Amino acid sequence: MSKDILIITNYFPPETGAASNRIFHLAEGLQKRGFHISVLTPLPNYPKGKIFEGYKGHFKHTSKENGITVHRLWIYASNSKNKLLRLFAMLSYSFSLIWFFIWNKIPKKVIVQSPPLLVAFTSIFFLRNKKRELILNVSDLWPIAGLKLGAFKKNWSYRVLEWIERFNYRNANLVLGQSNEILTHITSIYPNKKTFLYRNYPDFNPPKIQNSSQESPKIKMVYAGLLGIAQGILKLCNNLDYTNIEFHIYGAGAEQKAIETFIKNNPKLPITFHGEIERNLLHQELLKYDITIIPLLNRIYGSVPSKIFEYARLGLPMLYFGGGEGEDIISQHNLGWIAPAADYDSLNNMLLTMKREKLSTSYRNRIQQEALNTFDFNTQLYKLGELL
Missing domain, CATH: 3.40.50.2000 (Glycogen Phosphorylase B;)
Structure with a gap:
């Protein structure tokens, strides 16, 4: 062979x-x-x-x-x-x-x-x-x-x-x-x-889950990744209700300049753009947030954002806003919350009713343990190697 x-x-x-x-x-x-x-x-x-x-x-x-x-x-x-x-x-x-x-x-x-x-x-x-x-x-x-x-x-x-x-x-x-x-x-x-x-399972040492920060009464929500048309981050910035959240953005892409302009033109909104940083540093940064959002502008048949598996390994609760098979994975493994794709009213209602207590350290540890048990890169690669 x-x-x-x-x-x-x-x-x-x-x-x-x-x-x-x-x-x-x-x-x-x-x-x-x-x-x-x-x-x-x-x-x-x-x-x-x-x-x-x-x-x-x-x-x-x-x-x-x-x-x-x-x-x-x-x-x-x-x-x-x-x-x-x-x-x-x-x-x-x-x-x-x-x-x-x-x-x-x-x-x-x-x-x-x-x-x-x-x-x-x-x-x-x-x-x-x-x-x-x-x-x-x-x-x-x-x-x-x-x-x-x-x-x-x-x-x-x-x-x-x-x-x-x-x-x-x-x-x-x-x-x-x-x-x-x-x-x-x-x-x-x-x-x-x-x-x-x-699946696009990650392969990195899982970090120790940190206690959630209580410095702000608002939920600290983060998006990290490509700022492209498919993700719809600019539209998300326009449609979010910020009553209960502050929104942090990491990444680069086609919508970056438009997002920066939106933030500049709306200085009272609690949105912070952090730019693009190296992946290992990003992992450390993500641990500071309460929840991450995984959006797709439209439901795309066949698409499963790999962020699901990466964030689960970090123990980061997810708010999935993209439809399709990704919803099934979030629900089946209890990794967070689901809002119907492109339904901004449902998304905002969910954010308004979300409590910090739900985003506890024990919940994050449970998410991480589920990822270690289920989304294992080496087990999957071993099975693939048997086919090659």
Whole structure:
């Protein structure tokens, strides 16, 4: 059995975010279990759409990181809202991948991250081979998610993306999905496709739960993550009732400037923007808050925010405001509260009636223990390793 595995992804540290963390932990975990891992990824540029310092001017950058060989390839970096520029950015990385495939020996096992659909398609199209095993790691259902978010319309280009999606599923030997909804969707198209539920469980030492701060009578609510269109943080700022809460925001993304402008124009509202900080420091900061909110502007079929598992390990109570499978996980494991997606009246009623006593240290310890028992990264990775 071959122990060499190539992972192809659009996101990897030093980039931040759920996608980057997910692939990093997968690569590191497999490396620790005796596999020889190499990673193909663009020069780091996410989420700002600019090549990071130290990588500018490179067409290719190769390094050894924690025993993993990381090949970083040229990309036309952009986070523009212009669809043509974003398409060109994806195509540029696809061309770099083709160039790499031509000039380098590719292992018999390859894990391909999707989305982006076009990058996954390029990889699968050029690497499909009867002697090679292709594992498709699906974290979101595109183009369905894009349709729900308003990024696509049901026209000829959408049908092309649907064809690409099905091509990717059809030619993958194994499909990993981070939600049951994703796997249900795939097996509805290809009933005999081999699948595996691979959640985005975190892998860090759980902190000791601190006693809740009583310095303010208000509940200290925090959001940390991408400030993108799908999360709807700007709309949340506009619609929250601040009678019983103060709201703290960490992160970066497309809505950042608009959020900062909103805070500046509404100085009496108890909203604080802290910017983006490194993940380990963020974990320490999050322990200071009473509750975290996990919002999605619209319910997205197949999407399960990885924050659920990360915050549970921190022992942080959650207010879930996104619909779908995430609601089931919060309810089943008693990790916090649920407000119907996009129903701001219900959300505010819940916040108005919420008491600090419910957010006790014992409740936080129970959440953390549930995460340690149920959302275990190593147990899941061991099962995946048995399939590879």
